[in-house]
Amino acid sequence: MSVKIYIPGDSGAIAVGADKVAARMAQALKARDLDARIIRNGSRGLYWLEPMVEVETDRGRVAYGPVKTSDLDGLLDAGLLEGEDHPLSLGLTEEIPYLKRQTRLTFARCGITDPLSLEDYREHGGLTGLTNAIAMAPEAIVAQVTESGLRGRGGAGFPTGIKWKTVLEAQGAQKYIICNADEGDSGTFADRMIMEGDPFVLIEGMAIAGIATGATRGYIYLRSEYPHAVDMMNRAVKVARENNILGTSVLGSSHAFDMEVRVGAGAYVCGEETALLESLEGRRGVVRAKPPLPAHKGFLGQPTVVNNMVSLASVPIIMEKGAEYYRDFGMGRSRGTIPIQIAGNVKYGGLFEAAFGMTLGELVEDIGGGTATGRPVRAVQVGGPLGAYFPRELFDTPFDYEAFAAKDGLIGHAGIVVFDDSVDMLKQARFAFEFCAIESCGKCTPCRIGSTRGVEVVDRIRDGIEPESQINLMTDLCNTMKFGSLCALGGFTPYPVMSALTHFPEDFRPGPRMASPVNQAAE
Ligand SMILES: Cc1cc2nc3c(=O)[nH]c(=O)nc-3n(C[C@H](O)[C@H](O)[C@H](O)COP(=O)(O)O)c2cc1C
Numbered sequence: 237m238s239v240k241i242y243i244p245g246d247s248g249a250i251a252v253g254a255d256k257v258a259a260r261m262a263q264a265l266k267a268r269d270l271d272a273r274i275i276r277n278g279s280r281g282l283y284w285l286e287p288m289v290e291v292e293t294d295r296g297r298v299a300y301g302p303v304k305t306s307d308l309d310g311l312l313d314a315g316l317l318e319g320e321d322h323p324l325s326l327g328l329t330e331e332i333p334y335l336k337r338q339t340r341l342t343f344a345r346c347g348i349t350d351p352l353s354l355e356d357y358r359e360h361g362g363l364t365g366l367t368n369a370i371a372m373a374p375e376a377i378v379a380q381v382t383e384s385g386l387r388g389r390g391g392a393g394f395p396t397g398i399k400w401k402t403v404l405e406a407q408g409a410q411k412y413i414i415c416n417a418d419e420g421d422s423g424t425f426a427d428r429m430i431m432e433g434d435p436f437v438l439i440e441g442m443a444i445a446g447i448a449t450g451a452t453r454g455y456i457y458l459r460s461e462y463p464h465a466v467d468m469m470n471r472a473v474k475v476a477r478e479n480n481i482l483g484t485s486v487l488g489s490s491h492a493f494d495m496e497v498r499v500g501a502g503a504y505v506c507g508e509e510t511a512l513l514e515s516l517e518g519r520r521g522v523v524r525a526k527p528p529l530p531a532h533k534g535f536l537g538q539p540t541v542v543n544n545m546v547s548l549a550s551v552p553i554i555m556e557k558g559a560e561y562y563r564d565f566g567m568g569r570s571r572g573t574i575p576i577q578i579a580g581n582v583k584y585g586g587l588f589e590a591a592f593g594m595t596l597g598e599l600v601e602d603i604g605g606g607t608a609t610g611r612p613v614r615a616v617q618v619g620g621p622l623g624a625y626f627p628r629e630l631f632d633t634p635f636d637y638e639a640f641a642a643k644d645g646l647i648g649h650a651g652i653v654v655f656d657d658s659v660d661m662l663k664q665a666r667f668a669f670e671f672c673a674i675e676s677c678g679k680c681t682p683c684r685i686g687s688t689r690g691v692e693v694v695d696r697i698r699d700g701i702e703p704e705s706q707i708n709l710m711t712d713l714c715n716t717m718k719f720g721s722l723c724a725l726g727g728f729t730p731y732p733v734m735s736a737l738t739h740f741p742e743d744f745r746p747g748p749r750m751a752s753p754v755n756q757a758a759e
């Protein structure tokens with residue numbers, strides 16, 4: 237039997253040369269007449285090691301990385317196909333501490349299977365959740381998801397089971413399941429990794445959601461900046477349809493469910509669920525006032541579940557192993573696991589799925605290894621561009637929705653962006669306003685006008701023009717945006733701004749803004 241060699245086809249790996257490594261590997265195997273097969277798997281999420289090449293051996297999979305095309309001859313000479321030693325060897329993949337310390341439930345197969353092989357998916361437990369769901373009444377599925385404690389991973393942390401119950405009980409000629417895979421938050425890539433590395437888990441989760449709520453059509457909404465994910469999802473949907481996972485009779489049952497992939501142009505606000513619906517219906521992505529909730533009147537005015545991709549991809553394991561199994565992980569009201577995406581100026585950037593409860597400090601210093609520059613960490617932004625900046629003093633905050641809220645922060649889509657001590661927090665506050673001004677849909681005044689006024693105010697503080705009164709004005713403006721905006725784009729922009737001011741006030745004083753030698757040298 238051919239030896240299996242795994243070279244990720246994930247766009248994060250391709251960006252650092254995985255396609256070239258795969259092509260060169262194919263040539264080398266042919267030239268050496270070696271009996272081996274290359275599988276383009278998803279990424280394991282250890283991005284500093286990409287392209288990470290793995291080979292299947294009797295002992296398990298052995299990893300090498302990061303591999304360049306120029307390394308391949310040396311690797312093959314050293315006995316890559318037998319998993320022999322080499323300076324790039326990382327040993328048994330499963331023993332790599334970054335992976336070993338994780339609890340992979342949602343990402344259990346990502347990077348392990350051939351993403352488009354249904355056989356591989358089944359062999360690794362795939363479709364058990366859907367099979368179980370088919371044998372249950374819709375109310376029982378909804379109850380199981382509710383009892384699991386799963387909360388939306390898109391940002392708001394709303395209980396998924398309750399949302400599904402609303403749609404199940406709503407009256408409508410046609411109900412819909414919409415997967416929000418827009419993934420606009422800075423430093424996040426979990427949705428993309430699943431779509432490129434284990435697309436069937438999303439399809440399975442959406443089919444379960446359909447059966448649970450009586451929806452027979454689904455859409456995956458993602459952006460044109462994710463071409464590989466679009467391609468992979470389209471191919472996976474086709475395979476699923478050909479194998480009766482989708483269609484008029486899901487896995488031979490009396491349930492019908494089918495779905496399509498829809499591509500947006502890529503606007504941050506189109507990740508907001510009502511703007512997403514507008515975009516999906518063919519209009520400009522502008523936020524709709526709520527109520528009505530999408531669960532009552534969503535896509536084309538019909539009852540609609542809008543869930544984040546990770547929320548939906550977490551459902552199959554809940555239906556496979558039970559609500560209790562999932563709920564047993566986590567802390568407080570944050571149950572189960574969360575795929576934390578560690579990015580920015582960090583040594584070991586990647587995806588780390590863990591039960592809720594690890595502290596921010598553990599994630600940044602221990603798992604992430606501190607900054608890539610080797611300088612001290614000064615600030616960490618959690619939860620995307622609308623998330624608060626946390627200083628080191630708050631590193632004992634556990635990763636938990638309520639614990640972050642208590643510190644005036646949010647978890648969002650669980651992206652962590654790390655900054656070293658050369659960061660200028662006044663510039664970051666300006667960036668938050670600027671981002672809001674660029675991305676605002678324009679529907680409400682506090683966000684549309686407030687964000688531009690915010691940039692001007694920060695500029696005056698920077699230039700030392702009446703700094704005290706301008707700081708008061710900025711605080712006032714933030715309150716207006718927080719309480720007067722229609723959606724969280726304008727409403728949450730105050731989080732990064734005010735956390736920068738609260739935790740790093742020295743950067744808002746006139747004169748050289750911080751003590752950092754790097755910054756002083758640049759002034
Ligand atoms: C400006 C803005 C952008 C958003 N972007 C996303 C996004 O990219 N992905 C996402 O799942 N949710 C995003 N959300 C949250 C959605 O509105 C919605 O709460 C979510 O899709 C619901 O799914 P969940 O309950 O599974 O989290 C965004 C919200 C706002 C206000």
Ligand code: SF4
Nearest residue numbers: 677679680683723726
């Ligand atoms: S807060 Fe901003 S993005 Fe949201 S509705 Fe108002 S203008 Fe649009």
